[in-house]
Amino acid sequence: MDVLKLENQLCFPVYALSRHITSLYRPHLENIGLTYPQYLVMMVLWEHQHVTVKELGNKLWLDSGTLTPLLKRMAENGLLIRKRSEQDERVVNIIITEKGENLKQEAVDIPSKLIKELATDEKQFFLLQKQINQILSVKSSQNV
């Protein structure tokens, strides 16, 4: 087996599926004014109301180089507030706003829509990780 053939790669399907999933989310998230990484931030805030940038980075595996500009954009859109901690001036707290809280109602139907788009039924969705290649071949045949 030629280990440098694209078809023999196991990493490429993960990379391609990740972008495919993001593209499925995009139209739904666009309706509520979010990008996919911003949606991930909102999910953390819907659960916790406030987190530090550091904590957010640990949960999403993103560093401040990615998060700082992303959170500034979200603050401009009124979804959260960036507030430097008074106990430790190095720390920046990210606090969800009323507008951010309200957005949850508009987002609540998105996951079920994604399930429908990614797979034919819920059961198949929960086997997703086992079926990366199969789903990619479906997308592939749709595109050709």
Added chain:
Amino acid sequence: MDVLKLENQLCFPVYALSRHITSLYRPHLENIGLTYPQYLVMMVLWEHQHVTVKELGNKLWLDSGTLTPLLKRMAENGLLIRKRSEQDERVVNIIITEKGENLKQEAVDIPSKLIKELATDEKQFFLLQKQINQILSVKSSQNV
């Protein structure tokens, strides 16, 4: 189950794993002067020697907006030549150079290194897609 909790997402692990894999590739690819998407292009060229931008886009699921600047950088690095087709002036052919061909020898050991870094043995690697969450939880515990 709260469908908007991060821990209940099935798409986030795919997104996180994809970035994790890229970060594992990075030091190896840096040694031979490639980024991960550029490495994907080289794999196509090592197999086919020449392709059109359109064909490359179909294989990698990337559009000309991504590929054009990426291919220009690779052409600057001498890995390939961009040559507009004479039969159809709309088409741009991407042709691998001698330097690009020679790079394959330097890349040939990378996949086996990745297997070792992603999983403990080759068998486990081939179960990768079934184990996304498990591998992510390993990475998670390493990071905390």
Added chain:
DNA sequence: TGCAATTAAATTGTTTACAATTTAATTTTA
């Protein structure tokens, strides 16, 4: 105590991604 080490964000610079539009060439069809 006071200086070195560590830590948290921010900044800088480069490289993807990708939507939307533009440009130029080729096909189709009225």
Added chain:
DNA sequence: TAAAATTAAATTGTAAACAATTTAATTGCA
């Protein structure tokens, strides 16, 4: 055959990602 439709790349603009560095605050320890 000439205008309309289609196609392939390129361009423009925005938003991630992330390495490397910088800034400023806090901790640790000599």
